[in-house]
Amino acid sequence: MIFFQNLVNALQLGSFYALIALGYSMVYGVLMLFNFAHGDVFMVGAYIGFLVSTGLLTLANLGAVALPTWLILALTIILAMFLTSFVGMLVERVGYRPLRGAPRASAAISGLMIGIFLETFVLWLGGPKRRSFPALIESTTYELGGVIVTNKKIVIVLVSMLLMLALHLFVRRTKWGMAMRAMAYDYVVVPLMGVPLNTIAALTFGLGSALAAAAGVFFGIAYPVLDPYMGIRYGWKAFVAAILGGRGSVLGAALAGFMLGFIEIFVAWIFPSTWRDLIAYSIILLILTLRPHGFFGEPYSAQLRL
Amino acid sequence: MSKKHTFRLVALLLVGATILGACGPAGPDTIKIGINAPLTGDIPKVGEGTKFAAEMWLADIEAAGGLEVGGKKYNVELVIEDNESKAESATKASTKLITQDEVLIIVGPQSSKQAVPAGGVANDNETPMVSPWSTNPNTTLDRPWVFRSCFLDPFQGPVAANFITEEFGFSKAAVLYDVASDYPKGLAEFFKAAWEDLHGAGSVAAFESFTTGDADFSSQLTNIINSGAEVIFTPQYYNEVALIVQQAHELGWDKPIVGSDSWGSAETVELCGADCYGLFFSTHYAAAGATGATKAFIDRYEAEHGYVPDDVGALTWDTMLIVQEAIQGCGEVSGELEKDRQCVRDALARIKDFDGITGKMTFTEEGDPIKCAVIVRISEAGEFEFYKSACP
Structure with missing residues (x-):
């Protein structure tokens, strides 16, 4: 029973890692750089979700519009994703596009700076006080044969998986997705054939940021305490998941995100929780020693095209 | 030439003034x-809070026409120094108070x-000091x-352990704490030792x-729930309290969760909401539901300053009264600073069963009070009762 309970716990935690890791992986796939501001984009997404949902709830309470809670939840997710995608595109435009062609270390430094900017910007705007994310889902607990599940967890895990499926279909089935894949294959030659590099780069950042925003809203629902620095920790963990899944692999990032959740939860169950991070990340280090390019990533030689 | 003379003259005057000033008013x-x-x-x-509480005490003394020591009334002067919330400024402020202002005793930092x-x-x-x-x-x-008027961290662990045992009669407890932070880690270990x-x-x-x-915290809480524990003790700060309590409830935990004085922030309830209602934690003092002298102090403070005093204000108030008792217990103020400071220190160490608004206090040899902690219940209105x- 404890096993299944922890399985449910891990699915929820893994959803966040997977959603955030996808953003890292897609950007790497297309532009071969890691967007180190991505964790902070996740934080911004959570704050935008907080603003949207608080605003909608205030409107509903004033009686200005009749909004059932499920609609507020849906609108919050959609609006947060939509607005945050612009934040992501702005990050690309300001932080990375001017540095295209510059040494890769420059882009990494630029990303870190943008991350710090986003943290301090939110800090300046909202103050150091922690924010309480409104309860968009009235918590109901179900017990299935000794395993306790809340409706929150079900919604979070299911919607996360739906979003990942949607991304997969987008990348595999649409023309834009095909352009992204082509760009990932070779971003020097493909633009010469008329595929707009800047548009594809912005699209990639926008999509990744939208998923991070969804993760931010779900995070607020599951752990309703927001602070401007929460993105650092989750950003780094999701980065680990992106590496583990294989740089540039969408499927890999999603699976590795869930796997990271499982490893963290199950290590804390089996071993003393004091050693959790030590053991969990030693396991990941071991996996990467055996498979340096992750589960679905291609070996370096095939990827270093320049 | 004349410039140099002027400088010497000014320097001489300054030195003179300092010497005179030092001996002058402190009669x-x-x-x-x-x-x-x-x-x-x-x-x-x-x-x-410190300043307001100390000034309220001074107003009382002045209303009584001064502080009576051994049948004689003395004027009291408070010398308030800002330490900018920095360690180095605090030592500077204390040095100034001791050597320049020649105070009898220091309250704070x-x-x-x-x-x-x-x-x-x-x-x-060799100057007595009391930290509230x-x-x-x-x-x-x-x-x-050096003395203080609050309890110590190693005391709070046993307090929580005893309270849970007496109140609920439980014999199996679980602890959830942050291993990377000194205060929760220390307190978690003190609680464990006391419980065992x-x-x-x-x-x-x-x-x-x-x-x-x-x-x-789902994995840790799942372990706790399956360990057969009857209560969770979690000495965490207010942001973590909200998450721990909510997640515990979502995982089916319906037994008590108990905390420590780090819970005592108004934001605990703001973040945690109804999930925290009915929970207990140990702290220095409780404003809501206070009676007697404590209530009198709270009402007076609120009337004068417009808000309910926190634990710092209450502890400072008690400290001022302890200082008063020590000076009075000295019997006389001779005017010889060294002798008087020694006398006040000894009187402080002798204090027994001092009845303060944050509880009865008796000092140990170490200068720490033996005093009661307060168990606070978070009421259904979200107040600390x-x-x-x-x-x-």
Whole structure:
């Protein structure tokens, strides 16, 4: 029973890692750089979700519009994703596009700076006080044969998986997705054939940021305490998941995100929780020693095209 | 040439003035008490509470026509120094109070960060010092001249353990704490030791930890729930309290969760909401539901300053009264600073069963009070209600 309970716990935690890791992986796939501001984009997404949902709830309470809670939840997710995608595109435009062609270390430094900017910007705007994310889902607990599940967890895990499926279909089935894949294959030659590099780069950042925003809203629902620095920790963990899944692999990032959740939860169950991070990340280090390019990533030689 | 002469003259005058000033007003008619408080810096609210409480005490003394010691009434002067909430400024402020202002005794600093170094200054200069709020053992450790009027962290663990045992009759407890932060880690270990003293080895069914910044405690809580524990003790700060309590409830935990004085922030309830109603934690004092002298102090403070005093204000008030009792217990103020300071220190060490608004206090040899903690219940209105006191 404890096993299944922890399985449910891990699915929820893994959803966040997977959603955030996808953003890292897609950007790497297309532009071969890691967007180190991505964790902070996740934080911004959570704050935008907080603003949207608080605003909608205030409107509903004033009686200005009749909004059932499920609609507020849906609108919050959609609006947060939509607005945050612009934040992501702005990050690309300001932080990375001017540095295209510059040494890769420059882009990494630029990303870190943008991350710090986003943290301090939110800090300046909202103050150091922690924010309480409104309860968009009235918590109901179900017990299935000794395993306790809340409706929150079900919604979070299911919607996360739906979003990942949607991304997969987008990348595999649409023309834009095909352009992204082509760009990932070779971003020097493909633009010469008329595929707009800047548009594809912005699209990639926008999509990744939208998923991070969804993760931010779900995070607020599951752990309703927001602070401007929460993105650092989750950003780094999701980065680990992106590496583990294989740089540039969408499927890999999603699976590795869930796997990271499982490893963290199950290590804390089996071993003393004091050693959790030590053991969990030693396991990941071991996996990467055996498979340096992750589960679905291609070996370096095939990827270093320049 | 004339410039040089002027300079010498000014220097001479300054030296003279300092010497005169030092001997001048501090005659035997006035007692000077130094206050070392963070009026600016990170925690100005703490400094404000200190100042307000001390000034309320002074107003009482002045209304009575002065402080009566051995049949004679003395004027009291408070010398309030700002320590900017910094350790180095606090030692500077204490040095100034001791050597320049020649105070009889110092009240403050408040936080351990400043009280630990400033305590060293007071002890080296053989001047009595009382910190109202510092809970770190090092403030008074091996310093006969330094006292405090709050309980220490090693005391809170047993308080919580005893309270849970008496109140609920439980014998199996679980602890969930942040392994990367000194205060929760220390307190978690003190609680574990105390609980095992009461209920034997193995009675702490789960001793689970996480790292600062974690938001997911589901695995640890699942372990706790399956360990057969009847209560969770979690000495965490208010942001983590909200997450831990909510997640515990979502995982089906319906038994009590108990905390420590780090819960005592107004934001605990703001973040945690209804999930925290009905829970208990140990702290220095409770504003809601207070009675007697405590209520009188709260009402007066609120009337004068417009808000309910926090634990710093209440502890400072008690400290001022302790200082008063020590000076009065001295019997006389001779005007010889060294002798008077020694006398006040000895009187402080002799204080027994002092009846303060934050509880009865008796000082140990270390200068720490033996006093009761307050168990607070978070009411259905989200207020911190006095529930009972827990004594050593």
